[in-house]
Amino acid sequence: MRVLALLLTICGLAAGQVRYEDILNSPGKNWLTYAGSYNGWRHSPLDQITPRNAGSLVPKWVYRVPNSVRLQTSPVVYDGVMYVTDTNAVYALDARSGRLIWSYVDGRAEESGPNRGPAILGDRIYFTTSDNYLTALDRRSGGVLFSKKFARVEDGVTSTSAPFAVKDMVIVGSAGGDYGVRGFLAAMSAETGEEIWRTYTVPARGEPGSETWGDLIEWGGAATWLSGTFDPDLDTLYWTTGNPWPDFNASVRPGDNLYSCSLLALDPETGKMKWYFQFTPHDTHDWDAQSWPMLVDLEWEGKPRKLVLHANRNGFFYILDRETGEFLRATKLTDSVDWATGIDKNGRPILVPGKDPTIDGNWVCPSVKGATNWMGQTFHPDTGLLYVLTLEQCGWFTTSEQEPLPMNNFPGGGATEEGGQVILRAIDPKTGERAWEYPMTGFGRMWTGTVSTKTGVLFSGDDAGQLIALEARTGRHLWNFNMGELSTASPVIYEVDGKQHVAIASATAIFAFGLFEPVEPMDLPNIKTRK
Numbered sequence: 001m002r003v004l005a006l007l008l009t010i011c012g013l014a015a016g017q018v019r020y021e022d023i024l025n026s027p028g029k030n031w032l033t034y035a036g037s038y039n040g041w042r043h044s045p046l047d048q049i050t051p052r053n054a055g056s057l058v059p060k061w062v063y064r065v066p067n068s069v070r071l072q073t074s075p076v077v078y079d080g081v082m083y084v085t086d087t088n089a090v091y092a093l094d095a096r097s098g099r100l101i102w103s104y105v106d107g108r109a110e111e112s113g114p115n116r117g118p119a120i121l122g123d124r125i126y127f128t129t130s131d132n133y134l135t136a137l138d139r140r141s142g143g144v145l146f147s148k149k150f151a152r153v154e155d156g157v158t159s160t161s162a163p164f165a166v167k168d169m170v171i172v173g174s175a176g177g178d179y180g181v182r183g184f185l186a187a188m189s190a191e192t193g194e195e196i197w198r199t200y201t202v203p204a205r206g207e208p209g210s211e212t213w214g215d216l217i218e219w220g221g222a223a224t225w226l227s228g229t230f231d232p233d234l235d236t237l238y239w240t241t242g243n244p245w246p247d248f249n250a251s252v253r254p255g256d257n258l259y260s261c262s263l264l265a266l267d268p269e270t271g272k273m274k275w276y277f278q279f280t281p282h283d284t285h286d287w288d289a290q291s292w293p294m295l296v297d298l299e300w301e302g303k304p305r306k307l308v309l310h311a312n313r314n315g316f317f318y319i320l321d322r323e324t325g326e327f328l329r330a331t332k333l334t335d336s337v338d339w340a341t342g343i344d345k346n347g348r349p350i351l352v353p354g355k356d357p358t359i360d361g362n363w364v365c366p367s368v369k370g371a372t373n374w375m376g377q378t379f380h381p382d383t384g385l386l387y388v389l390t391l392e393q394c395g396w397f398t399t400s401e402q403e404p405l406p407m408n409n410f411p412g413g414g415a416t417e418e419g420g421q422v423i424l425r426a427i428d429p430k431t432g433e434r435a436w437e438y439p440m441t442g443f444g445r446m447w448t449g450t451v452s453t454k455t456g457v458l459f460s461g462d463d464a465g466q467l468i469a470l471e472a473r474t475g476r477h478l479w480n481f482n483m484g485e486l487s488t489a490s491p492v493i494y495e496v497d498g499k500q501h502v503a504i505a506s507a508t509a510i511f512a513f514g515l516f517e518p519v520e521p522m523d524l525p526n527i528k529t530r531k
């Protein structure tokens with residue numbers, strides 16, 4: 001393991017600790033969680049960048065992350081310091097200039113894979129390694145405070161999600177559901193890294209829900225590879241789960257396969273499940289529910305109501321009561337949905353026969369990538385709209401007669417996708433209708449996300465390696481900048497030295513943008529030249 005510290009004096013490094021109360025009140029000048037706030041909105045109250053001046057945005061700095069090829073990190077920013085992650089590594093950058101302050105690389109870890117970002121609490125930066133260690137670093141120096149193992153790679157489990165700091169705990173998830181594992185969430189002490197509770201997303205034999213599985217229940221999948229959201233008033237943690245295993249061979253797992261493809265509402269103190277809602281029972285198309293559970297308070301049927309908005313990979317947009325999990329409504333998220341004609345009054349899909357994978361293959365919409373996926377979404381409280389990147393794409397799904405072997409990289413078949421187009425859509429949650437949409441050029445391959453400002457500017461990556469700015473109310477194009485490579489991460493907004501910035505990870509670098517500032521001309525001495 002290696003720590004590289006530069007001798008820089010950064011005011012932010014001497015500032016106070018990040019308290020739980022600070023995260024409750026974020027975002028502001030800082031960006032303290034993966035989504036900026038516990039409710040998951042990816043919305044900033046900063047107001048310097050507006051629809052009128054967004055066209056004058058310019059790059060302020062670029063930091064090339066060493067050895068990176070596909071960054072998926074969402075930066076955390078606190079008092080002028082930005083913290084970003086790559087596989088088994090953390091980098092602390094001066095948010096003013098992009099200059100490296102310190103870096104930490106875990107040279108011990110033998111596994112590799114994506115890392116979607118860090119968490120911050122107190123004077124500590126937390127991140128998970130691909131081989132399942134929760135590591136706490138001193139945010140001022142990058143020094144290791146603890147590194148605690150919470151799962152075994154030998155069991156097929158890896159870690160890709162950003163940890164989630166809430167109260168005095170750090171919540172970690174599990175990845176590897178496509179290979180046959182038993183998914184879980186675990187709460188670790190922010191102080192010591194010791195485990196406080198663990199909740200499995202596939203029940204053990206004899207537990208409620210186990211009757212919805214067959215003989216392979218111990219390896220049922222339902223991984224938890226995306227961070228969650230949190231309602232402090234209801235004291236409830238919301239977390240989505242992945243697909244059941246084997247992905248495409250459902251004959252060996254009869255039943256609904258609880259609690260895969262679901263949204264779980266948990267008590268953060270104990271991990272006990274308060275309620276669940278399953279979006280895709282008995283999933284046969286690898287349609288994880290790994291998409292943000294957005295927490296909003298809106299008027300519903302004439303009365304204020306606490307809601308969860310969820311754009312699902314299966315092609316439908318859901319609204320639930322977040323106190324009870326009651327299903328309220330579902331509408332089509334994309335046009336190309338042919339596996340179900342709709343969602344019934346109980347929240348279950350109305351299936352179209354003959355759409356499961358077969359030996360010869362079946363053409364199904366959406367594709368295995370899903371109508372949307374883990375990319376960040378935005379809710380703007382002033383427009384009242386949800387902004388979500390969607391994919392209009394179909395694909396071939398096949399199953400296999402091969403005997404399923406857990407922890408052996410065997411999904412029970414396969415899937416391919418063809419063509420397709422990414423479309424950024426603004427959805428009115430009150431009606432489920434689209435307020436506007438912005439079609440992307442490109443090849444349907446982007447995995448970036450969105451963020452918005454109080455003034456009504458919406459930022460997103462596009463499908464051609466550009467960061468774009470749109471007017472949030474209308475979808476009108478305001479600005480774009482070509483980063484030269486595909487983005488696979490979501491942008492964030494922060495303020496440093498009184499100036500607002502937008503930052504995003506491309507495949508190999510962190511880009512930061514701000515408004516253009518004219519430079520005063522310098523008085524140059526007269527220089528005589530030889531004849």
